[in-house]
Amino acid sequence: MSATTRVIGEVLLKVEGINLSFGGVRALSEVSFDIRKGEIRAIIGPNGAGKSSMLNCINGFYHPQQGSITYKGQPRRQMRPHEAAAQGIARTFQNIALFRGMSTLDNIMTGRLLKMKQNFLMQALYWGPAQREEIAHREHVEKIIDFLEIQAIRKVPVGRLPYGLQKRVELGRALAAEPELLLLDEPMAGMNVEEKEDMCRFVLDVNEEFGTTIALIEHDMGVVMDISDRVVVLDYGRKIADGTPDEVRADQNVIDAYLGVAH
Amino acid sequence: MLFFFEVLIGGLLSGVMYSLVALGFVLIFKASGVFNFAQGAMVLFAALTFVSLLKLMGSEVPGDGIFLLALVITLAAMMAVAVGTERFVLRPLVNQPLIVLFMATLGLNFFIEGLAQGIWGNDVHALELGISDRPVNLLDLFAGKSAVAPTPIAPVGPIVDPVAPTGSGQPDEIVIETVNIAPTAIIVRGGILVSQFDLFAAAIAGLLVLTLALFFNYTRIGRALRAVADDHQAALSVGIPLQHVWAIVWAAAGLVALVAGLLWGSRLGVQFSLSLIVLKALPVLIVGGFTSISGAIVGGLIIGATEKLAEVYVGPIIGGALENWFPYALATIFLLFRPQGLFGEKIIERV
Ligand SMILES: Nc1ncnc2c1ncn2[C@@H]1O[C@H](COP(=O)(O)OP(=O)(O)O)[C@@H](O)[C@H]1O
Numbered sequence: 001m002s003a004t005t006r007v008i009g010e011v012l013l014k015v016e017g018i019n020l021s022f023g024g025v026r027a028l029s030e031v032s033f034d035i036r037k038g039e040i041r042a043i044i045g046p047n048g049a050g051k052s053s054m055l056n057c058i059n060g061f062y063h064p065q066q067g068s069i070t071y072k073g074q075p076r077r078q079m080r081p082h083e084a085a086a087q088g089i090a091r092t093f094q095n096i097a098l099f100r101g102m103s104t105l106d107n108i109m110t111g112r113l114l115k116m117k118q119n120f121l122m123q124a125l126y127w128g129p130a131q132r133e134e135i136a137h138r139e140h141v142e143k144i145i146d147f148l149e150i151q152a153i154r155k156v157p158v159g160r161l162p163y164g165l166q167k168r169v170e171l172g173r174a175l176a177a178e179p180e181l182l183l184l185d186e187p188m189a190g191m192n193v194e195e196k197e198d199m200c201r202f203v204l205d206v207n208e209e210f211g212t213t214i215a216l217i218e219h220d221m222g223v224v225m226d227i228s229d230r231v232v233v234l235d236y237g238r239k240i241a242d243g244t245p246d247e248v249r250a251d252q253n254v255i256d257a258y259l260g261v262a263h
Numbered sequence: 264m265l266f267f268f269e270v271l272i273g274g275l276l277s278g279v280m281y282s283l284v285a286l287g288f289v290l291i292f293k294a295s296g297v298f299n300f301a302q303g304a305m306v307l308f309a310a311l312t313f314v315s316l317l318k319l320m321g322s323e324v325p326g327d328g329i330f331l332l333a334l335v336i337t338l339a340a341m342m343a344v345a346v347g348t349e350r351f352v353l354r355p356l357v358n359q360p361l362i363v364l365f366m367a368t369l370g371l372n373f374f375i376e377g378l379a380q381g382i383w384g385n386d387v388h389a390l391e392l393g394i395s396d397r398p399v400n401l402l403d404l405f406a407g408k409s410a411v412a413p414t415p416i417a418p419v420g421p422i423v424d425p426v427a428p429t430g431s432g433q434p435d436e437i438v439i440e441t442v443n444i445a446p447t448a449i450i451v452r453g454g455i456l457v458s459q460f461d462l463f464a465a466a467i468a469g470l471l472v473l474t475l476a477l478f479f480n481y482t483r484i485g486r487a488l489r490a491v492a493d494d495h496q497a498a499l500s501v502g503i504p505l506q507h508v509w510a511i512v513w514a515a516a517g518l519v520a521l522v523a524g525l526l527w528g529s530r531l532g533v534q535f536s537l538s539l540i541v542l543k544a545l546p547v548l549i550v551g552g553f554t555s556i557s558g559a560i561v562g563g564l565i566i567g568a569t570e571k572l573a574e575v576y577v578g579p580i581i582g583g584a585l586e587n588w589f590p591y592a593l594a595t596i597f598l599l600f601r602p603q604g605l606f607g608e609k610i611i612e613r614v
């Protein structure tokens with residue numbers, strides 16, 4: 001990792017005192033942490049620790065009962081999905097959420113919907129500008145397709161693709177929005193070693209080449225320790241550690257709760 | 264041979280009317296993945312509101328200022344229904360299983376039916392759009408002669424159908440779920456006779472279908488629509504305003520319901536059974552595919568043409584009334600051999 005060329009900047013996102021419960025289930029209790037511009041921030045923890053719930057709060061799918069989410073200096077009680085997307089937050093899902101009937105290309109094109117200036121009506125009325133715009137977006141999407149090395153499946157309906165490639169297309173759709181903050185929920189889960197290595201490389205490349213800030217949920221400790229700058233550890237909805245991979249690895253709470261012996 | 268064309272053209276023209284109704288379903292199916300059971304109620308609501316407004320405000324001739332005003336008010340009412348549906352029915356149900364959405368449209372159906380009748384009563388109204396129902400001779404029309412035909416001659420055969428479009432005949436008569444003896448086209452030696460009203464209705468329906476097809480296929484809302492239908496969460500995550508898309512689609516379906524309500528209402532009379540045109544749209548959707556606008560058009564044409572041809576050529580052999588069940592028989596064959604319809608997307612499931 002060429003840490004020398006990377007610049008970690010000021011705080012991009014700060015969550016404070018997040019409480020989220022579903023009925024009697026406390027998914028998150030008093031969780032606070034921040035994500036700095038340009039860093040790869042990992043969120044780890046055992047199953048059911050509240051990692052996905054945390055991402056869902058950040059992009060507005062879940063609305064925490066308490067706490068605040070400060071993004072780009074603007075504090076909010078809760079996000080809304082449309083607002084989050086418009087503000088440059090893109091994401092992938094733990095259980096792939098692609099448009100299964102559409103081709104790879106069309107799936108990635110949907111990632112650019114918000115970038116399109118011509119509104120619905122204008123598009124219907126002015127053929128010229130709308131068409132030029134469509135072509136420009138197509139070019140951008142082709143670049144992403146090249147970057148992710150999925151030229152061969154450009155026209156294939158994604159429902160037919162193997163799992164590993166679907167995950168890649170989902171990343172492509174998120175990248176198409178040119179996000180400032182990219183939320184990845186277990187992007188490598190269920191992949192074989194080779195696919196994992198590819199995905200790792202893409203995540204690092206996105207971060208380095210485009211300077212995209214990344215929040216990453218991942219189970220593979222090797223991967224997490226390798227690529228992330230800082231790690232938040234959740235357990236039963238509480239934050240139990242926060243720091244560099246080395247700090248976290250040495251933390252007694254973490255060893256007990258998560259990395260350590262079976263419990 | 265001329266007679267064959269006459270039947271075919273009559274069938275195609277009524278097919279366009281089926282397409283129109285089917286289109287309302289396709290739009291909503293594309294955007295939310297459910298069969299909107301309430302579409303028929305929306306047709307009834309639109310037609311009933313319009314007729315009642317005409318009476319209330321005292322329109323004298325079709326096409327006068329009051330007529331147009333009533334049209335605008337009815338359109339506004341349909342938009343209100345669309346936005347209300349999005350706000351109070353769909354929005355609370357985001358991410359729910361499709362069966363829940365379907366049940367919601369079932370409830371909506373009864374609500375809108377009740378609303379329409381609660382406000383306007385359940386009398387049967389005649390609706391006059393000011394289009395003559397006299398047949399014209401297509402051959403004369405092309406030859407540039409005066410095309411209005413002499414008095415209609417013998418009808419082709421009895422047609423028993425509560426909701427089929429019936430062409431010429433008595434424009435003032437209100438037909439209540441009855442036996443209609445007026446066929447769409449009438450034979451006259453040396454000509455192809457087609458009802459003027461049918462031509463008018465087909466032109467209006469065709470125009471609307473074309474406009475909507477262009478709008479939804481060639482603008483980015485088309486892509487947004489497919490995305491929303493495919494996966495709510497994913498659509499939200501790329502910033503598609505789910506609520507706007509739904510409101511737009513329901514408004515378009517409301518517009519379709521209005522046009523269908525007026526055209527069918529002036530055919531059959533504005534009455535409760537208008538909401539039954541849902542049943543006519545079903546075979547069209549199965550043949551054309553639930554997700555395709557082109558499918559709705561082609562499916563409607565196929566159903567319209569084949570049911571008339573079957574009625575005329577096969578009907579006498581096996582005893583008539585074929586038109587009633589033929590579309591469903593055709594739809595069943597499609598279900599067996601091509602369940603996604605002619606234009607539908609094949610569903611590929613990976614398990
Ligand atoms: N939509 C939901 N409805 C009810 N409970 C939920 C929902 N989402 C998450 N939970 C609960 O919140 C807890 C944390 O889940 P999750 O965030 O998915 O954990 P992780 O991603 O760390 O495995 C679990 O107990 C889970 O059952």
Ligand SMILES: [Mg+2]
Nearest residue numbers: 051052053094
């Ligand atoms: Mg999870």
